[in-house]
Amino acid sequence: MTWLSTSITGFGFVLLAHACYSAHEHSALHSTSTASLSSLTSHGPSVSAVAALPIDISIETIVAILTICLGLVLGTPELRPIQWRVWAGQIEREGEKGFMNGDGEVDKDYVGNPFKVLESRPGFVDIRKQRKEFAEWVREGGSVEG
Structure with missing residues (x-):
């Protein structure tokens, strides 16, 4: 306030x-x-x-x-958008500056980019590629070095 x-x-x-x-x-x-x-x-x-x-x-x-x-x-405070994609877009465009309160502090519910988890997760596992790599490894000798 x-x-x-x-x-x-x-x-x-x-x-x-x-x-x-x-x-x-x-x-x-x-x-x-x-x-x-x-x-x-x-x-x-x-x-x-x-x-x-x-x-x-x-x-x-x-x-x-x-x-x-x-x-x-x-x-x-100013109302935030109801739709998740609009809110996430505002976070990506404005960052912390868009979520400052009247005192110049960042709001406590600011979490940063909400899509960061989706962007940083590994892609799908390619089983056929892994099978081919394993077959080449076995042909080469397949020894486990320890």
Whole structure:
């Protein structure tokens, strides 16, 4: 993550923490005022225990969540191709430079050329050629030197 996305995400978390604290204080104040009001009017109609959350706390919560989402989206790395051949082609063309993150370090899942194993494996074994070489070796004497 870059410093900009980290700071935006941090600011969003501060807003969210403040909204949670405000909602908790509102519910605590409402419950104590409801309890004292119901003890005073024990004969009358009961007061509803559910109170709506003030609109400013709701708006602050929504803004905090959107700010956190914005910060996280800004900090995500560039998406990689889904198709293996496209991704492997990008690795062969760009090398490590194509897989640098925002801090200038190579991503941890960079493995180099994914086709290196296929390019370095031995070819098919030619049995007929080996049989001919073995027959010539036997004709020449076929001794094992040790």
